[in-house]
Amino acid sequence: MTNGNGTPPETAPSPQLNVLAQYTKDFSFENPNSPASLAPQQQPPSINVQINVGASNVAENDYEVVLKVEGKAEHAGKLMFSFELAYAGVFRIVNVPQENLHPLVMIECPRLLFPFAREIVATAVRDGGFPPLMLDPIDFVSLYRQNMERQAAAQQQPS
Structure with a gap:
């Protein structure tokens, strides 16, 4: 492919x-x-899980x-049991347009971390004497959209 004058077009870095x-980073x-909590139960327990994502810029990229x-x-x-896990990763991101950077950091990066966090939770719950807690996959796109909508609504409210 050429740019019209017979020379190949400049390719943008990928x-x-x-x-x-x-x-x-932190685990409990x-x-x-x-x-007593390990005794067989007639009814399954009520399980509540919350997921949050945070990010910070630690160097240029x-x-x-x-x-x-x-x-x-x-x-x-x-x-019966409770847990708190902060599982982190450091990601280098280059040649990504500024408008795509925030979604990439808040969607793709946690998607890469999640299987490892899931394994840590499952193993800890199992080692605590319970059947492993297998967390369902997370839709990080929906989580991102919900957080963006919440932030937009908070900014529109008068102080």
Whole structure:
């Protein structure tokens, strides 16, 4: 392909996303009512899990993305177990247009981190004496849109 004068067009550098590091930033698992909480139950526990994503620029093209996963299981009003995980990664992102950078950091980066966070939670719950908690896949696009809508609504409210 040529640019009309017989010479090949200038090619733009291709976008790159590199994982520089992944790590557990903070983790807590509590089983406060054991061994009673480990006894067989007639009904399954009520399980509540919340996911949040945060990011910060740590160098010119490097971003730390933190996936926060918090959850608890309760049965008959008693806490069976709870956990809090902050699983992070440092990502180098180059040759990405500015308008695409925020969605890339807040959607694709946590999507890459999630399987590792899921495994940490499943293993901790299993090691706490319960069946492994297999977190359902997360739609980070929907989570991103919800957060953007929430921020837009908060900015429109009078102070």
